[in-house]
Amino acid sequence: MSGAQPPTDHSVGGALPDAVKALAAAADQTAAVLEKLPASDRRTAQDRAAAAAAKAEVRALRCAFLDAHVDAVYAELTGDRARHLRLDELAESAAIRFPGLVPTAEQLAADRDRPQAAKEGHEIDQGIFFNRVLASRTSGTHLLEAMLRPTERAQRLLPGFAGTGSADLGSVRLERRGAVTHLTLCRDDCLNAEDGRQVEDMETAVDLALLDPATEVGVVRGGVMTHRRYQGRRVFSAGINLKTLHHGGIPLVGFILRRELGYIHKLQRGILLDEPARWSGRTVEKPWVAAVDGFAIGGGAQLLLVFDHVLAAADAYVSLPAAQEGIIPGASNFRLGRAAGTRFSRRLILQGRKVWATEPDARYLIDEVADPAALDDAVDRAAETLRGPTIVANRHMLIAAEEPPDTFRHYMAEFALQQVLRMYDDDVLDKVRRFSERGA
Incomplete structure (x- = not known):
């Protein structure tokens, strides 16, 4: 990444207010790198490598941030688990309260109308978030129960x-x-x-x-x-x-x-x-x-x-x-x-x-x-x-x-990340592209 050096894992593992600032700064640096590159479907091999390196750095920090603070983050988003937010509500709240943790509504909207192969892949960051939330017995159990409630x-x-x-x-x-x-x-x-x-x-x-x-x-x-x-x-x-x-x-x-x-x-x-x-x-x-x-x-x-x-x-x-x-x-x-x-x-x-x-x-x-x-x-x-x-x-x-609920929760934690990685892998994008071209 160009410019200032990205924060270390230690900087996002300290007190929560400081960790939030450090993660937001790292996310801003990554966004600056991506803005200088062509759109994702028009990038050269060198461009793609630069984008991947920038994303990998900040994603490592997101993982470290959540490893240290996931239950505190979830408690703040849900009013100490008094509110039962569904998946979309939780992700939307996290984007506002913890900048750089998950994609913003604007980032998701920019990707929404693009073919899968032309997206920036912001959803991978949602996968990281739900991977860590579901892996936590305290937060993950509460989220599973929120999703079992009847819809409005x-x-x-x-x-x-x-x-x-x-x-x-x-x-x-x-x-x-x-x-x-x-x-x-x-x-x-x-x-x-x-x-x-x-x-x-x-x-x-x-x-x-x-x-x-x-x-x-x-x-x-x-x-x-x-x-x-x-x-x-x-x-x-x-x-x-x-x-x-x-x-x-x-x-x-x-x-x-x-x-x-x-x-x-x-x-x-x-x-x-x-x-x-x-x-x-x-x-x-x-x-x-x-x-x-x-x-x-x-x-x-x-x-x-x-x-x-x-x-x-x-x-x-x-x-x-x-x-x-x-x-x-x-x-x-x-x-x-x-x-x-x-x-x-x-x-x-x-x-x-x-x-x-x-x-x-x-x-x-x-x-x-x-x-x-x-x-x-x-x-x-x-x-x-x-x-x-x-x-x-x-x-x-x-x-x-x-x-048992805990066994299911652990599976879904791993699934949340592994599935989204598959959705953005080159072989999947190629397969769905060929399927669509066949007019099946």
């Missing part, structure tokens, strides 16, 4: 859904039939490939089903598609929307982390309510059924690992093409080994193995296979089997044994 949107829509038993959120439709609420994924334009819109709607839908007193069981299933190759057929999920990723529309905080710590975490653990009357347990939990038509690819396959009963049509398949996409398949690396063993997990994740519903190995992912024409009835029977308070209590204890 769901609370606003709850009276209408509770009264009518139906809601159309855009990319997800809800319909209560008896004591079972069906969540239908209906992004028919992209085979239910997930983006920020679908993550938003799914968290709202899961919240509504959990909050609704008349719902005992939730069912998630793909809707009927209009896509030319699957017109008139149901499809569960094509995974992450790679076109959107290429165009820069898959953010770390608003999609990657929100998806795992929001609706998927709620499918697993329920929603958390602070009500004095709930002295016997703070969460509202319900059993969930998944029905796979067509395929569950990538993110769709990840979802299956948190359901209590998974059905699939006999002509459906499941795959986790993480190696081909170049990214980490969410919490699959955490959950799949428990369900299927280490050898099968490596074949599925590292080699992209496709598993058809009728194969013997499908038993690790699918509980029941039905003829496509009989899947509706099979879903109804499965949902009926999972009704009742005894199911909920036993499910709660199974999850407590299988996935």
Whole structure:
């Protein structure tokens, strides 16, 4: 870096006020270096090396700063943990209160409309921040609990859904039939490939089903598609929307982390309510059924690992093409080994193995296979089997044994950093660029 020498690790490890000033000064120096360089997608090899060196120096200081002060930072942002900030709120507050720690709203906005390959990579600094927050038992546990609370949107829509038993959120439709609420994924334009819109709607839908007193069981299933190759057929999920990723529309905080710590975490653990009357347990939990038509690819396959009963049509398949996409398949690396063993997990994740519903190995992912024409009835029977308070209590204890909160928190801390590094690695950018150019 040109100009004054960057502060040492010691300077950000001292008293918090001094450390904040030192980190802000280092971040300003890095910004000055980057401003003198061409835009990220027009840099020469020498320019890229200069930018990488400048970023690496200040990122090392961010890590040292957080290693020394993460709990103090988190306490200040949350009013000594009296406020429960969601991921985006926490990041926004950190950018204002601790300059240079995470990207500003202006920096993120400048990157937002650029293709992934043309971004500056400011989200990596968010990854560092959430890596350290989640790694702290005090701060990380509080953040996980904040993300288990129902969203404002769901609370606003709850009276209408509770009264009518139906809601159309855009990319997800809800319909209560008896004591079972069906969540239908209906992004028919992209085979239910997930983006920020679908993550938003799914968290709202899961919240509504959990909050609704008349719902005992939730069912998630793909809707009927209009896509030319699957017109008139149901499809569960094509995974992450790679076109959107290429165009820069898959953010770390608003999609990657929100998806795992929001609706998927709620499918697993329920929603958390602070009500004095709930002295016997703070969460509202319900059993969930998944029905796979067509395929569950990538993110769709990840979802299956948190359901209590998974059905699939006999002509459906499941795959986790993480190696081909170049990214980490969410919490699959955490959950799949428990369900299927280490050898099968490596074949599925590292080699992209496709598993058809009728194969013997499908038993690790699918509980029941039905003829496509009989899947509706099979879903109804499965949902009926999972009704009742005894199911909920036993499910709660199974999850407590299988996935302790601290173990999940440690995984997500590492995931927050490793995933964002993958999102900005050259091989991933090249893969999503080629995918988009194919017009898939």
